[in-house]
Amino acid sequence: MADGFSGCRPSSTEPGFYRARLGWIFGRRLVLVHHVGRRTGRRHEVVLEVVDRSGGAVTVASGFGPRGDWYRNLLAAPRTTMIIGAHQQPVEARALDAEEGSAVLLAYGRRHRRAARVVARRTGYEIGGSDADLRELGRRLPFLRLEPALNR
16 A cells, blocks of 8 residues: 555565656656755655646645655755656645645545544544544644656
8 A cells, every 4th residue: 555645664665666667657646756855965756646646736644744755855955757557757745834735635535534533543543424524633643745856
């Protein structure tokens, strides 16, 4: 299972699927994101669950909170690339504020009620599944929107 929103450790095989040009197997539900270590400068990659898609951008959440390495790396160096399905594209990561996160998680939770409760438990929160619970969890989790980068 992917890192990020699920709060689970990524499978070491998932990036391999993308490198072998088999990312289409995961459809548009998962995305492979490249990032550069903020201290080492080494290139890394992580597979994340897509929480929202709109206007060519995808939104992901850090299930490990703001301490997730990939999350902090993208805040430090936001210009990167992602592979979704079989398509690679340059993107720029932008942190969402609490209200934007609230709206994103509410929409996700309405589409995937059961999954939202599981996600909450895995990230250390207990929610009943109400809209108010989803909004509150969305205010607490850090989200990044990966927006298409122009002029790269």
